[in-house]
Amino acid sequence: MSNEATLHSQDLLHHGHVEHGHGNGHDGHDHHHEETFISKYVFSMDHKMIAKQFLITGIIWAIIGAFFSVLFRLQLGYPDATFPWLESILGHWAEGGRITAEAYYALVTMHGTILVFFVLTAGLSGTFSNLLIPLQVGARDMASPFMNMLSYWFFFLASVIMMSSLFVQTGPASGGWTSYPPLSALGDASIGSKIGMDLWLISMAIFVVSSLLGSLNYISTILNMRTKGMSMTKMPLTIWAFFFTAVLGVLSFPVLLSGFILLLFDRHGGTSFYLSELFVQGKVLPNEGGSAILYQHLFWFLGHPEVYIIILPAMGMVSEILAVNSRKPIFGYLAMVGSLFAITVLAFLVWAHHMFVTGLNPFLGAFFVLLTLLIAVPSAIKVFNWLTTIWRGNIRFTPASLFSIGFVSTFISGGLTGIWLGNSAIDIHLHDTYFVIAHFHIVMGVSAFFGMFAGIYHWFPKMYGRFMNQTLGFIHFWITLVGAYLIFWPMHYEGMAGMPRRYFDYSTWASFNQFGGLNQFISFVVIIVFATQLLFVFNFFYSIFKGRKLTSPNPWEATTLEWTTPIHPGHGNWPGEIPEVHRWAYDYSKDGKDFIPQTVPVSPEESGH
Amino acid sequence: MITMNAQRNKIHPHKYSMWIAMASITMMFVGFTSAYVVKRSQANWLSFELPAIFWVSTGLILLSSLTIHLALRQFKARSMGSYKSLITLTALLGVAFAVCQVIGFSDMKNHGLALDSTVSASFIYVIVGVHILHVLGGVVVLLILFFRAYRIRVRTYSAVPIEVAATYWHFVDGLWIYLLVFFSLAR
Numbered sequence: 007m008s009n010e011a012t013l014h015s016q017d018l019l020h021h022g023h024v025e026h027g028h029g030n031g032h033d034g035h036d037h038h039h040e041e042t043f044i045s046k047y048v049f050s051m052d053h054k055m056i057a058k059q060f061l062i063t064g065i066i067w068a069i070i071g072a073f074f075s076v077l078f079r080l081q082l083g084y085p086d087a088t089f090p091w092l093e094s095i096l097g098h099w100a101e102g103g104r105i106t107a108e109a110y111y112a113l114v115t116m117h118g119t120i121l122v123f124f125v126l127t128a129g130l131s132g133t134f135s136n137l138l139i140p141l142q143v144g145a146r147d148m149a150s151p152f153m154n155m156l157s158y159w160f161f162f163l164a165s166v167i168m169m170s171s172l173f174v175q176t177g178p179a180s181g182g183w184t185s186y187p188p189l190s191a192l193g194d195a196s197i198g199s200k201i202g203m204d205l206w207l208i209s210m211a212i213f214v215v216s217s218l219l220g221s222l223n224y225i226s227t228i229l230n231m232r233t234k235g236m237s238m239t240k241m242p243l244t245i246w247a248f249f250f251t252a253v254l255g256v257l258s259f260p261v262l263l264s265g266f267i268l269l270l271f272d273r274h275g276g277t278s279f280y281l282s283e284l285f286v287q288g289k290v291l292p293n294e295g296g297s298a299i300l301y302q303h304l305f306w307f308l309g310h311p312e313v314y315i316i317i318l319p320a321m322g323m324v325s326e327i328l329a330v331n332s333r334k335p336i337f338g339y340l341a342m343v344g345s346l347f348a349i350t351v352l353a354f355l356v357w358a359h360h361m362f363v364t365g366l367n368p369f370l371g372a373f374f375v376l377l378t379l380l381i382a383v384p385s386a387i388k389v390f391n392w393l394t395t396i397w398r399g400n401i402r403f404t405p406a407s408l409f410s411i412g413f414v415s416t417f418i419s420g421g422l423t424g425i426w427l428g429n430s431a432i433d434i435h436l437h438d439t440y441f442v443i444a445h446f447h448i449v450m451g452v453s454a455f456f457g458m459f460a461g462i463y464h465w466f467p468k469m470y471g472r473f474m475n476q477t478l479g480f481i482h483f484w485i486t487l488v489g490a491y492l493i494f495w496p497m498h499y500e501g502m503a504g505m506p507r508r509y510f511d512y513s514t515w516a517s518f519n520q521f522g523g524l525n526q527f528i529s530f531v532v533i534i535v536f537a538t539q540l541l542f543v544f545n546f547f548y549s550i551f552k553g554r555k556l557t558s559p560n561p562w563e564a565t566t567l568e569w570t571t572p573i574h575p576g577h578g579n580w581p582g583e584i585p586e587v588h589r590w591a592y593d594y595s596k597d598g599k600d601f602i603p604q605t606v607p608v609s610p611e612e613s614g615h
Numbered sequence: 616m617i618t619m620n621a622q623r624n625k626i627h628p629h630k631y632s633m634w635i636a637m638a639s640i641t642m643m644f645v646g647f648t649s650a651y652v653v654k655r656s657q658a659n660w661l662s663f664e665l666p667a668i669f670w671v672s673t674g675l676i677l678l679s680s681l682t683i684h685l686a687l688r689q690f691k692a693r694s695m696g697s698y699k700s701l702i703t704l705t706a707l708l709g710v711a712f713a714v715c716q717v718i719g720f721s722d723m724k725n726h727g728l729a730l731d732s733t734v735s736a737s738f739i740y741v742i743v744g745v746h747i748l749h750v751l752g753g754v755v756v757l758l759i760l761f762f763r764a765y766r767i768r769v770r771t772y773s774a775v776p777i778e779v780a781a782t783y784w785h786f787v788d789g790l791w792i793y794l795l796v797f798f799s800l801a802r
Contacts, residue, residue: 149628149629149631149632150628150629150632153632218636218639221635221639222632222635222636222639223632225631225632225635226628226629226631226632226635227628229631230626230627230628230631231628256635256638256639256642257638257639257642258642259639260639260640260642260643260646261642261643261645261646262646263643263646264643264644264646264647264650264745265646265650267741267745268647268650268741271730271737271741275730275731275737276730276731277730277731277734277737277741278731278734278737279650279654279734279737279738294659295654295657295658295659295660295733295734296734297653297654297657300650300653300654303649303650303653304646304650307646
């Protein structure tokens with residue numbers, strides 16, 4: 007079978023499709039299948055539509071979560087000022103224009119929950135695993151499109167419950183995104199531990215189900231549904247990253263669920279898994295024999311892999327985008343795969359480094375220090391390979407490639423502070439300070455967001471057949487990059503000076519008065535950066551309808567399979583046969599050719615890989 | 616609608632997904648049982664005999680593994696009558712298993728080991744309870760297969776759904792054996 011002929015006939019089919027102008031999404035299939043609005047846009051089983059559903063839901067959550075951070079930054083930056091407009095949106099939670107302490111804790115908790123789970127897990131992995139896995143491995147759809155649809159609707163249900171918890175009278179959960187007992191286990195402990203906490207737990211349990219359904223599909227699609235010739239070592243690094251992300255999710259989320267189930271029984275069944283010898287509001291509780299530390303073990307057994315669930319998809323997309331935009335093969339492909347694997351294994355062996363100061367046995371701590379520091383090795387390999395990939399490349403500066411380079415920058419500067427925090431001795435001083443906030447926001451929050459932005463700018467043409475506006479993209483990038491460093495860099499100094507996290511008001515501590523101006527500055531930058539993200543949101547939605555249209559199916563001149571589909575692929579992705587793969591995904595600048603798609607057979611005269 | 620036969624499937628993707636799902640469920644119970652081990656090494660641990668009826672339920676679920684295995688063989692031999700009665704029997708055995716477990720719970724309660732009495736009893740209720748839910752999930756799947764077998768218009772010859780269901784059923788069976796051995800050894 008000649009691939010050229012296949013490609014050519016696809017082009018013909020594609021043009022035919024555009025001329026006739028019917029977008030029923032089933033071109034090339036034998037029997038015509040009527041699609042209604044409901045089956046196409048709502049209960050869709052097409053992985054590309056499900057990806058868009060995850061993305062847009064994620065964007066809505068990101069706006070809410072980021073807006074919460076603006077609100078609590080107002081309190082941190084301007085603790086004495088009053089903002090009457092706050093009272094009009096938050097009501098009695100901001101009496102007299104100043105956020106109450108309860109509201110502050112609720113905002114911080116929901117900011118963490120929303121960003122970690124609903125945006126950077128579901129919004130990032132849900133969007134791009136769904137979009138890219140079938141397209142890049144050469145499959146018509148996921149292994150089980152129905153389960154894939156369920157995955158989104160479980161996420162939607164979790165979202166609705168979490169959203170409704172914002173509107174209950176006693177407010178949403180407010181014990182921190184980690185929901186440590188006893189605060190989270192006792193309704194009398196704080197107002198956020200009442201119905202808001204129940205809704206939080208129910209929502210998160212449903213979220214876990216959604217995540218598992220998605221991950222099951224990602225793994226079996228990658229392992230079982232690859233097209234002819236697509237051996238594991240010919241897969242793009244994006245797919246490897248999504249694969250390891252799904253493995254992490256499948257093995258760690260269930261443990262979190264078991265922790266949540268025990269917590270629910272402590273709340274409502276009268277059990278004492280986590281509770282022992284407590285006084286609440288002057289009363290002695292009957293609970294005996296429980297251990298709050300047990301919850302921390304169960305939580306962080308997910309909690310640590312969770313940060314890799316967030317960062318691995320970003321790593322995969324950045325690898326792909328950097329290679330495409332440097333017109334060079336990725337440097338050290340197998341080392342990239344190997345380091346992803348090493349990170350996945352180590353992710354399960356380091357959870358106790360979140361618990362160095364909980365009374366953990368110091369000898370046990372030493373092992374966790376060693377294993378934690380070992381993660382620096384695969385991370386450094388990856389950074390080295392990204393830098394050598396763009397080194398002396400013919401770099402094309404697009405918003406996607408800039409965000410990818412920005413990712414490498416924030417991953418280095420945020421990752422280095424991980425070496426400090428991973429040491430149990432230094433952690434005694436730095437734990438629960440702004441140093442920790444600075445570390446994980448740069449290495450996990452900002453980096454993962456940069457990976458996500460890079461992915462959105464790069465694959466937007468595949469999703470909607472149009473480009474996003476480049477100029478707005480450049481403005482978005484530069485303000486976000488500079489802003490992110492201006493926000494989080496100073497927090498390192500605050501943390502080293504011992505400023506604790508999660509405090510409502512620092513003005514009563516003379517030792518932290520020196521940071522009053524700095525906190526104001528950070529809050530000011532937060533508002534500018536938040537406004538810039540709205541610019542991105544505008545660009546995104548405007549471009550869906552009014553963006554510049556694609557004229558060729560392969561706008562970035564990339565080698566991977568998703569660009570061999572028509573500009574508006576139907577359900578089934580390829581109108582004809584699924585193309586066969588003959589080479590790896592990174593044949594750029596080879597034998598005098600700018601790029602060679604994966605579908606082109608290897609010719610005898612070609613130099614080796 | 617979409618033909619998959621152009622692709623080379625070594626193992627059916629649904630079977631594969633089931634194996635990964637089983638790994639995932641295993642991790643959940645690993646979480647529970649490690650929590651149990653951690654708690655057991657701490658103070659205030661009360662150890663007690665498991666209810667005797669748990670051994671009856673063990674026999675029932677082992678028997679149900681046998682019946683679903685025979686059901687799969689009958690389906691492949693296209694003798695649909697005995698297939699239907701065998702999956703019905705399996706589902707009934709599953710329900711009987713769940714009932715026995717609940718009787719075991721009330722036994723424990725009558726001996727002063729209620730859910731909120733002591734943490735070792737709480738663990739039994741929660742872990743065994745979550746396992747019952749997994750068995751009942753399997754019963755629901757069997758009911759779906761049962762009603763499918765009665766539809767005259769759509770005849771299915773693919774054994775994949777029954778194979779996937781049987782794999783899951785053996786898994787919850789094995790999971791119970793693991794829990795029983797675990798609870799007996801780590802009291």
